[in-house]
Structure formats: structure tokens, C-alpha cells
Amino acid sequence: MARQQNAPDPSRRSEQSRTAILTAAAGLVAEIGFGKVTIEKIAARAGVGKQTIYRWWPSKGAVVFDAFLAANENASGGLALPDTGDLGADLRTVLRLTALELDDPAFDRTGRALTAEVLTDPDLLREYRQRLLDPLLEVTRDRLRAARDAGQLRADADLDLAVELLYGPLYYRWLHGLGPLDAGYADQVVAAVLGALGG
Amino acid sequence: MARQQNAPDPSRRSEQSRTAILTAAAGLVAEIGFGKVTIEKIAARAGVGKQTIYRWWPSKGAVVFDAFLAANENASGGLALPDTGDLGADLRTVLRLTALELDDPAFDRTGRALTAEVLTDPDLLREYRQRLLDPLLEVTRDRLRAARDAGQLRADADLDLAVELLYGPLYYRWLHGLGPLDAGYADQVVAAVLGALGG
Amino acid sequence: MARQQNAPDPSRRSEQSRTAILTAAAGLVAEIGFGKVTIEKIAARAGVGKQTIYRWWPSKGAVVFDAFLAANENASGGLALPDTGDLGADLRTVLRLTALELDDPAFDRTGRALTAEVLTDPDLLREYRQRLLDPLLEVTRDRLRAARDAGQLRADADLDLAVELLYGPLYYRWLHGLGPLDAGYADQVVAAVLGALGG
């Protein structure tokens, strides 16, 4: 009961080609920017036939995104928020790091391109959520839940709302370039959220 | 100190062509989606030479974006938030409307494409801010300022932070498809912000 | 020591495409004239991508010229002048046929366009000489040489000059439209050349 007529057999996939493709994709994005990367350039740099890319990925966005994930997934392998007992301090730590990353010019270009791709392609969005966003939100909710259980948040605090109140403003400010993304701003957001949902 | 060598003379611009182009662009985006729209298709439908488009706009994104703005700018001509005296009610009204719009499937496709375009092209982002976003944030801040002056918000409430706390979470949820965008969610956000910054 | 960096591999060339292109080119020239033929029209009629034409030919002139040659080369496969022993009669036969062809209105348009192309493009001229003109002049010289050996021409007759004296005037009259191109004129030219170089 094959789902597709011409589904390739993953067991015969060349690991060497796969790695070369992802490496080439990552390198090209860094060098010439996402917009100017093409499947042909990736294939040429990877020393790979175009068909080998088309066989395993549906689009340029998917390849580049895969390359990005491959580089970032292991980094956040043991993904978890610190739990020092001081919720505010812990949240400030996380949001300051987030702000710092968003503020990094090197991340900015790639991040925007990838975000644009993800927002526009439902398949990529699903994959992005499964592999990056949902885990991040989950550990954040875990930390908040622990705090709520410890009485540091109101008992009826909605954790889904809470994470969106935390990350949403940073994201909003970043994408629209509304103002500085620094530790002070992160602290302000944390203070506001704690003020709203604090016990 | 001319910024461009071959800047065309706007006084000789054909208003008829301009309108035809924007209309064609809007129609095509609605029918086949931003990704499949091409300059050539816009020109063909508008009955216009390609050069006439390239003469006045730098990219496909700019044309489509202009078409979008042309349609939305006059709509929000008398842009202002209601001021019934009840800040919470007024904010709920605005955020409910915002949530409703984002939740509209017809808006979703175009909105995402345009957002992707805006995030990726600094020139478009600037124009988007000047013509749509900044005015919206400004009137929101005005309403908040009035409330602060009336003692309904803490005297030290940061209005920039406030608007980002209001719109950021909605935007975040919309772009990532994190959950339902309805009146209830809008109300939750408003309640949280008032809880954080309320007098 | 490759002459070109990106020379395509002729062994992988599609014979089907090549034939379709030449057929389309010939048909278009006949129908709308060389000047109005475009690479795009050839590609469209041949059901072929433009790149496939650009990959194998450097210019429109080259394609059309190739189509012309492909049609005319095999026709004159067994190219040779008659040798009845009577040099004058043999030359009259050839020049009358040449005059007849040049006088054909159908040939006139294509012939002029192709001539203009060939005169202007050194590469095309070289190819024209190798594939059409030189063989024709060679067989003519052969016939004259046989006549000279038989004492029908002066022993010191310059055969290069002779062929130019034969074909030059016809060509000159044709291109400039100086007068009728008929059997009588052909005979006149032959008589003059024999008078000049005859034994």
C-alpha cells in the first residue's frame, strides 16, 4: 500500500549526497542569501545531480530549511528552561537570549528569509512547528506550569496565552523593526507578563 | 545630488496605466496567489508594456504591495480608535476586529504572502511601516495615552511596550497557526495587558 | 586546451529537436520572410525551448542558414559540371541554370536575406564557402582545367579568375537589379569569357 507511485526507497539513500547537499545549501545561503540560492547552484556545489535533490526534497525552501534545522537541532538538544526557583530571573534569561539572537545581524538576514518561507508554505510551517517551535513553547510552558504549581502564577493562568505574551512582542518588534531588541526590553516584557499573570 | 541617474518624471506618468496595473495586480493575486503572479502577467492583463511597470516599481512585491495599500489606505482614512471612556471595551473592539481579519481565510493567503515580502525587503518594510503600521500603532498609543492621562493606566506605563503586548501575541499566533483567533482570545490579551499596566 | 568553457556534448544532442528547429526555420522564412523570423517564433513552432536553439546555434542567421544548407546540400550531392567535350555548351548550361535560379522571385527574397547575412557575419561566410561556394567553384575549375588540358583554353589561363569572370557578372546584375537574368545574358557572359581565355 504505497502512498506514492514512485516513492524512492530511503534505505538506498546516499548519506554522502544528503550531507553534501545540506552543507552546500547552508554555505550558499550564508554567502549569497536565500533569495539567490537555486537548486542548480546547490547541486553544482554539492557535486550532485539535480534529480537527487528533487528526489528527496519538494522545494528549495525545504532543502535550506532542512539544512538550517540540521545545524540547529542538535544545538538545542537538551532543550529546557533553567529552573532556579526564581521565575522572573529564569524568564529574563531566556528572553534576553532570544532578543540577543534576533538582534544579531548575521541571524537577521537568514532568519527573515526562513521565516518568510515558513509562513508561506504550510508544509514547512508544520515541520518548523514540530521540530523547533513546539518544543520551545513546550519547555516554556513546563517552566510556567511549575511556577503556577508553586503558586508563583495565578491558578487560572492560561499557559498558551502566557507563552504568546512572552514571545509575541519580541517577535513583533523584530519583524517590524520597531525598536531595540536588548536585555532591557526582554526584562520589560517579562515584568509585564508577571504583572498580568503573577500570583 | 540626485539619488538616481535615470529617474523618470512623475508629472508625465499615465494615471490610466497606473490604475490598470494596480487593478490587474490585485486581481491576479486574488485569483492565482502571490507566488504565481508575474510581472508579465500583470502587464498583459493591464494592457501595458512591461517597461511601464519596471519604470515605476522596483519589484513584483512592490507592485502588489502598492495595490494592497491603494485598496486599504482610503478604507482606513479616518483611522482612529473608539474612545468610549472604557479603555478595556475600546481595546477589545479593536483586537476583536483584528483577530477577525486575521482569521479570514481570504485574507490569510494574501496576508502571509505580503508579510513574507515585507519582512524580506527592507524598502517594502519601510513603506509598510510608514503607510500602514505606524499610523495604526500611533492611534493605539493615542488611546492608551488618553487612558493613562485619565489615570486608567499606571503613570509609568510604556506605551511602545503596551502596543507590542497587544498586537504581538495575535500576530504571533496567526503566523504560526498556534490556536484559534477569536473574540475570546482578543479579550484574554486585553485583560492581560490591562492587568499588567492597569492603574 | 578546450576552446569553449561550456561546450555542450554533441553526442547527447536530440536529433528530433534539431530537425524540428530546422524545419520550423525554413517554413517561417518562406512564410514571413527572414527579417520577421525570430528565435522565439522558431522555438514555438518547433515545440522546443529557446535554450535548445541557443545551445547549438549562435544566432538566428546561423539557424536559418543551416536550414537552407540542410535543404540544399543533399540536392547538390553529386555536384559536377557536365562534360560533353564542348566547353561553351557546358558552361552555358550551368550559367543558364544559375540565371534561372536567381531570376526566380521565390528564391530572390530568401537569397537576398541569406546573402546579406552571410556577407555580414564572418562565421557564416566561412561556413557558406566551405559547404556551398567552394565546392561549386571547384567543380567549375575542374571543368575548365580539363578544357585547358585539351587545348580549348589558353595554357596560361588563370582558373580562379575564370570562375570569377563567369559568376561575378551574374551575381552583380542580380544583386543590383541591373537587367534581365535570362539565357541570353548567360550566353553572353560565356561568350565573353571564352573570347578572353579561349585558345
Added chain:
Amino acid sequence: MARQQNAPDPSRRSEQSRTAILTAAAGLVAEIGFGKVTIEKIAARAGVGKQTIYRWWPSKGAVVFDAFLAANENASGGLALPDTGDLGADLRTVLRLTALELDDPAFDRTGRALTAEVLTDPDLLREYRQRLLDPLLEVTRDRLRAARDAGQLRADADLDLAVELLYGPLYYRWLHGLGPLDAGYADQVVAAVLGALGG
């Protein structure tokens, strides 16, 4: 009984513009070659509106050709063949000069382009004949007629044929690049023609 509806009034024509256009055309052809010259470039260099060119000339070929004629017509104002009494010497003088001109690389490029244009455009051909070729052939025929009257040519010599026998071979050799165009060749041709038609 006007031949055209919107025939411009020649009496109001700006001589200054006309001169600037012809000068610009000639300069451009010399610099970048006929094929790359465009009406727009001519207009730009001449500091003239495109319409001014279109008003007075039907095509690029016509302008360039006019520029060429303007430069060459006065040169050959008192066009006439020398008449020293020695027909052979006089013809050798003319044909040697012709060969020399055709052999000049500077003339070659322009000459070929103009020839190609002339052969292809019946209007230009007519003008070329009226203003350059026919006068040249006429004076040549005049000289030959004088020689015939003096008994230096056969009484029944066809003068139209004669001029084509003289100029045709040179032209043929030049256009096809068949061999050297020098004084020796010119002499050979003259000798052949005199041999054929001489008294």
C-alpha cells in the same frame, strides 16, 4: 494632390538637426558598427528627439545610408573616368582604385553592412542606384563608348555587359573573400575584358 496625409513641410526643416543626425549616424557606425547602431542612440548623440528622425527618414538603414551618401557624394562630384586615349590604362586606373577601396579594412565593415542593407531593402537599392551606382556605371559606359567609337572595341560590344564584366568579378571576390584584391587582380580583369571585347 498630396501623396501623403501628414507629409512634413521640408521648408521648415531644421538644417541643424539634419546635420547633427547624419554626423551622429556616421560616427556611431564607425565606432560600434552598423548592426549595433539604433535610432535611439543616433537621436541621443545628435541631441535630437526620436520623432525628428522618424519624420524625415523611414528606417535606420535610410539614415545611415544617407549619412554615407552625404560623405561620398561630393567626393565624387565631378565623377568621370580618365580618358588618356589608352583604354586599358584608363580602366586599370579605375579598377585598381576600386580594388584598393574594397581592400581597405576600414571600408570593409561599413561597406558590407551597407551592402547588406541595400540588397535587402528595395527602396534603399533604388536610391543607391540613382545616387551612386548608376552614375558610376554611366561614366564607365561613356568611356567604353568613346573607345568603341575610336575602334578600340568591337563595334558590336555590349556596354552593359562590359561594365558588369569589369566590376562583377571584383565585387564577387570582395564579398566572398575569394582572394587578394590588388592592382594585379584589377589588371587581370581589365586584360580579360579587353581580350573578350577588344577590337
Added chain:
DNA sequence: AGTTAATCGAGACGGTACGTCTAGTCTTGGG
């Protein structure tokens, strides 16, 4: 001298074709 009408420089316009680039498919030959 004032009016009128055509030419002028300038350049935007609707188009066509250019030659290049990339997408995604198909074919060939090697492992």
C-alpha cells in the same frame, strides 16, 4: 507685432524580442 501652426527636444507609452536563468522532467551511462 501678434497669431498660428509646424517642428523641435524630451521621453512615456504599448509592444516585441532579446539572451539568460531556473524550474522540474527525462535520458544516458557508470557503479
Added chain:
DNA sequence: CCCAAGACTAGACGTACCGTCTCGATTAACT
């Protein structure tokens, strides 16, 4: 059967010119 290589159809790109069409601003001739 995967793979590297690359030719194939298709079609958009952004540019260059075409020939036509307004624009004012000179001109030139004719009231």
C-alpha cells in the same frame, strides 16, 4: 536502482528598441 551529468520543454526575468504618442518650448511664416 541510485547516482552524476546534463539536455530537454517551458516560461519569467529585466533590458533594449521599436514606432507612436503626448507634452511644452521654440521658431517660422502669415496674417
